[in-house]
Amino acid sequence: MTVNLEIDGEIAIVTIENPPVNALSGVVREHLLALADALDGDPNVRAVVLTGAGKLFVAGADIAEFDRPPEPPFLPDVVARIEAAAKPWIAAIRGAALGGGLEVALGCRFRVATAGARFALPEINLGIIQGAGGTQRLPRIVGVAEAIRIVAENHSPNGKEALRLGLVDALVDEPLVPGAVAFAQAVVGQALPPASRERVVSAPAANVWTEAEARITAGARGAAAPPQALQALKHGIEHGVEAGLALERSTFLALRATEEAAALRHLFFAERAALRPGDLRALSPRPIETVGVVGGGTMGSGIAAALLNAGLSVVLIEQDEASVLRARSILAGLYESSRRRGLMSDEVASGWMARLETIIGYGAAGRCDLVIEAVFEELAVKRSVFAELGRVCRPDTILATNTSYIDPRLIADGLPGPERFLGLHFFSPAQVMKLLEIVPTPDTAPDVLATGYDLARRLGKVPVRSGICDGFIGNRILRRYRAEAEALVCGGVDIAAVDAAMRAFGFAMGPFEMQDMAGLDIAYLYREAARARGMPVPDMPGDLLVRAGRKGQKTGGGWYDYAAGDRRPKTSMDAQRIVAPLVGAKKEMAGEAIVSRLMATMAEEGHAILTEGIALAAADIDLVEVHGYGFPRKRGGPMFQAGRLGKT
Numbered sequence: 001m002t003v004n005l006e007i008d009g010e011i012a013i014v015t016i017e018n019p020p021v022n023a024l025s026g027v028v029r030e031h032l033l034a035l036a037d038a039l040d041g042d043p044n045v046r047a048v049v050l051t052g053a054g055k056l057f058v059a060g061a062d063i064a065e066f067d068r069p070p071e072p073p074f075l076p077d078v079v080a081r082i083e084a085a086a087k088p089w090i091a092a093i094r095g096a097a098l099g100g101g102l103e104v105a106l107g108c109r110f111r112v113a114t115a116g117a118r119f120a121l122p123e124i125n126l127g128i129i130q131g132a133g134g135t136q137r138l139p140r141i142v143g144v145a146e147a148i149r150i151v152a153e154n155h156s157p158n159g160k161e162a163l164r165l166g167l168v169d170a171l172v173d174e175p176l177v178p179g180a181v182a183f184a185q186a187v188v189g190q191a192l193p194p195a196s197r198e199r200v201v202s203a204p205a206a207n208v209w210t211e212a213e214a215r216i217t218a219g220a221r222g223a224a225a226p227p228q229a230l231q232a233l234k235h236g237i238e239h240g241v242e243a244g245l246a247l248e249r250s251t252f253l254a255l256r257a258t259e260e261a262a263a264l265r266h267l268f269f270a271e272r273a274a275l276r277p278g279d280l281r282a283l284s285p286r287p288i289e290t291v292g293v294v295g296g297g298t299m300g301s302g303i304a305a306a307l308l309n310a311g312l313s314v315v316l317i318e319q320d321e322a323s324v325l326r327a328r329s330i331l332a333g334l335y336e337s338s339r340r341r342g343l344m345s346d347e348v349a350s351g352w353m354a355r356l357e358t359i360i361g362y363g364a365a366g367r368c369d370l371v372i373e374a375v376f377e378e379l380a381v382k383r384s385v386f387a388e389l390g391r392v393c394r395p396d397t398i399l400a401t402n403t404s405y406i407d408p409r410l411i412a413d414g415l416p417g418p419e420r421f422l423g424l425h426f427f428s429p430a431q432v433m434k435l436l437e438i439v440p441t442p443d444t445a446p447d448v449l450a451t452g453y454d455l456a457r458r459l460g461k462v463p464v465r466s467g468i469c470d471g472f473i474g475n476r477i478l479r480r481y482r483a484e485a486e487a488l489v490c491g492g493v494d495i496a497a498v499d500a501a502m503r504a505f506g507f508a509m510g511p512f513e514m515q516d517m518a519g520l521d522i523a524y525l526y527r528e529a530a531r532a533r534g535m536p537v538p539d540m541p542g543d544l545l546v547r548a549g550r551k552g553q554k555t556g557g558g559w560y561d562y563a564a565g566d567r568r569p570k571t572s573m574d575a576q577r578i579v580a581p582l583v584g585a586k587k588e589m590a591g592e593a594i595v596s597r598l599m600a601t602m603a604e605e606g607h608a609i610l611t612e613g614i615a616l617a618a619a620d621i622d623l624v625e626v627h628g629y630g631f632p633r634k635r636g637g638p639m640f641q642a643g644r645l646g647k648t
C-alpha cells in the first residue's frame with residue numbers, strides 16, 4: 001500500500017507509506033487526490049490527519065521520476081486540492097519534511113510536529129526550485145525573510161524552531177498520531193485559520209530583496225537555481241500568489257529539464273549508492289572507537305582532524321618530540337578553523353583535544369581498533385611501519401595504508417593477518433575533502449572492507465572502492481588529464497587558454513594553475529623514477545620547468561609567475577621560453593574544443609579503468625572526480641559527460 005486510510009471516530013488518518021522515504025511518486029499523488037475527494041464526501045469525517053509511515057514524513061517528490069516528463073496528477077494540483085478540502089487537514093510530522101513533502105504540509109490547514117522534526121526545501125541542491133507552491137505558501141506562513149533562508153539558502157529548522165516561526169502550530173510528543181488526532185479533535189469545532197495561500201504577508205523593506213539577491217547570487221557560485229527560487233518568491237509577494245505560483249512552476253519545469261539538474265540528480269543517487277554497496281549490505285562492520293594515525297604531517301594531521309571531528313578518539317604516532325609538537329600545532333590550527341567556521345557541534349568541540357593523544361613510538365597502537373598509516377610515500381618506509389604495527393597491534397586491529405600510488409600488496413607483504421589490511425586513501429586536506437578511495441587487497445576480509453565503508457559514513461565521506469593499479473582511480477585519471485593538457489600546449493595552444501577553458505567549464509582552477517598550486521615536482525619525480533626503471537617516458541614541458549627550478553607557487557613560479565605573497569598567476573615569458581623546445585606553432589583553439597578534448601581523455605581513461613575492473617561503476621568514477629579532484633558538481637563527472645554526449 002502506498003497511502004493508508006484509518007478512521008478514528010470523526011478523524012481520518014491518512015498515512016503515506018512509500019518506503020524508503022515516502023517520496024511523492026505518481027501513485028501516491030493519485031491516492032492523495034482520490035482520498036481528498038472521498039473524505040470530503042464522507043459525512044462522518046470532520047478532519048484529516050496526514051502523516052508518513054516510519055521515521056520520516058515525506059522526503060519530497062520522487063527524484064527518480066525527474067528523468068521523465070511530468071505525469072499527472074501533478075503535485076501542485078494535489079497540494080491545491082488538500083488546501084481546498086472542505087475539512088481541515090493536519091500534517092503530523094516526525095523526521096524530515098523535505099521539498100514536496102513540506103509543500104504538501106503547507107497545503108494542510110495545520111501542522112503539528114515532534115521537536116526533532118526537520119523542515120527543508122532542498123530543491124536548489126538538485127538544480128531546481130520548488131515546484132508545488134513552496135516559494136509562495138511558506139512566506140505567507142513564516143514571513144519573507146525566514147522564507148528566503150529556507151527556500152534559497154538551505155536553512156533547515158527543527159520542530160522547535162518551526163514552532164517559533166509559526167511553521168508548525170503545536171509540538172506533539174510521540175506517539176505522534178494520537179497526539180495529532182487529539183489536536184484535530186480540538187480544532188474541529190473552531191473557526192479555521194485561512195489557507196496558507198490566502199494569508200496576508202507584508203512586503204519587506206526594499207533592502208531585504210537587494211541584500212538577499214547579492215548574498216544568494218554570491219553563494220550560488222554560478223548555479224542557476226538559488227537566485228531563481230528567490231525571484232519566484234519575490235514575484236509572488238509583488239504580484240500576488242497566482243502570478244508567483246505560475247512563475248515558480250514554469251521555472252521548476254525549465255530547470256528540471258537542464259543538464260545541470262540531470263547531473264546533480266546523477267550525483268544524488270551515486271552518492272547514496274556509494275555508501276551501501278550491495279555485496280556488503282549483510283555484513284556488520286567492526287566496532288571502531290580509537291584510531292591510530294601514524295605520521296603527523298599535513299596528511300596525517302588532516303586524517304586525525306577528520307576522525308576527531310566525527311567524535312572518534314585518536315592516537316597520533318610520531319617519531320620524535322619535534323614532530324609531535326609540529327603535529328599538535330597543525331591540529332590546534334585545524335581545530336580553531338573548524339570551530340570558527342561552525343563545522344562542529346559544541347558536543348564534538350568540547351571533547352576534541354581531550355580525544356587526541358600524541359605519542360612517540362608505537363606503544364599505544366595496541367589500544368587501537370584501527371591504525372591508518374600516513375607516512376612518507378616510499379615503500380621501505382611504509383613497510384617498516386607495518387612491521388612495527390604487526391608486532392604491536394591486536395590481531396583484530398584493522399591496519400590501513402593511506403598510500404596514493406604504491407601497490408598495497410607490496411606494503412602488506414609479510415604482515416601477520418593480511419585479511420585485516422586495506423588501503424584508505426584520503427585526499428588533502430583530509431578533514432575537508434569528501435572522497436575516500438577504499439582499496440582492498442585480494443586478502444582483505446569482507447567485514448574489514450565493510451568497516452572501511454562504515455568509517456567513511458561516520459566521517460561524512462564519500463567512499464569509492466578502487467582496484468589496485470598505479471594511482472588508483474583518481475590519480476590515474478589526473479595523470480592522463482595533465483598529460484593531455486600538456487599535449488595541447490605542445491600543439492601550440494596557449495597555457496592560459498587551457499586554464500581559462502576549464503575554469504569556464506566550472507573547475508575552480510585550470511590544470512596548470514592547479515599544478516602550480518600543488519607543485520610540479522611530485523609528478524616529475526614520479527616520471528623520473530619511471531625513466532630510471534627504463535620505461536619510455538618522453539620529456540614533457542613540466543619536466544623542463546622543474547629542471548629549471550620552476551616547481552610552482554612555492555618557488556615563485558611554475559607555469560606562471562607569482563609575485564611574493566600573491567597567488568594570482570601572471571603569464572610567464574620565462575616559462576614559455578623554457579618549454580619552447582617542446583612547443584609547436586601557435587594554435588588558436590576554442591574553449592569548448594579544449595574542454596571536449598580533455599573530457600574525452602578523462603572519459604577514455606575512465607572506460608579503461610572500468611574495463612579493467614578497477615572501478616565497479618561509471619558513477620563511482622564521477623564521484624572520485626567530483627569529491628577528490630574539483631570536477632564541477634553541476635557537470636556530473638567525466639563519465640556522466642561522456643554518457644550525455646553519447647545520447648545526442
Ligand code: 3H9
Binds near residue numbers: 020122272
Ligand atoms: C522536490 O520535492 C520537488 C518539489 O518541490 C516539486 C515537485 C513537483 N526521491 O539518503 P538515503 C532514496 S525535489 C527518490 O540513503 P538517509 C535514496 O536514493 C526533492 N528517492 O537515506 C536511497 O535509495 P537506495 C526534494 C529518494 O536516511 C533511499 O531513498 N527532496 C529520495 O540517509 C534512502 O536515502 C530532497 O532533495 C527522493 N526524494 O536520508 C530530499 N530521497 O536505498 C532528498 C531519498 O536505493 N533526500 N531517496 O540507495 C534526502 O535528503 C535523504 O534521502 C533523507 C534520508 C534525509 C530523506
